[in-house]
Amino acid sequence: MRQISVSELKNYFSRVKLLALDVDGVLTDGGLYYTEKGEELKKFNVKDGMGLKLLMEVGVEVAIVTASQSASVSFRAQKLGINHVFCGVEDKLRVIEELCQKLQLGLDEVAYVGDDINDLLLLETVGCPLTVADAVAVNKQIAIYVTTQPGGHGAVREICDHILSIKDIKPIGSSWVDALPEMLT
16 A cells, blocks of 8 residues: 555545445455356345445446346446446446546546455546555555445445544444554654
8 A cells, every 4th residue: 555644545445426336356256156047146245235326426436347147237237226337348437537528527537446356547537546455465555444344344444434423424333533543653
């Protein structure tokens, strides 16, 4: 993780107007489950979903950008009310650039959470590069923040709570700002 101060981290989170997420290894634990008919299943964390809903309620856009082609991703996004869903993506940066143009946002207003090497270019380009505790090492080196939780186990909720707190919208029971200095050491 890049070494930045708590005040710098707060500044990064305060600028976020779009939170873009990878799926496998971020919104899920990265495990692949198949039925006997070969249908792919994914396990999502309900707390991550609540965090994303809270962000969208306060005007932060949410996007899913994944190389995966899975009906379960589209179904989960629909259940959460996420309108920006891009599956089967090879060039994630191009997709985010086009979405930013549509939403009239700069890349510096984008937070992206990616856990593997196919996320590197986007992590290197956005204003707020983030990753999960069990990401590959190079992603952790690029990220300004690495979650304490692994992907699929509340890591996205952790990020959502941070953004909400920085924007002075505290979910019930959230006290992460007080613990931030300890989390960064």
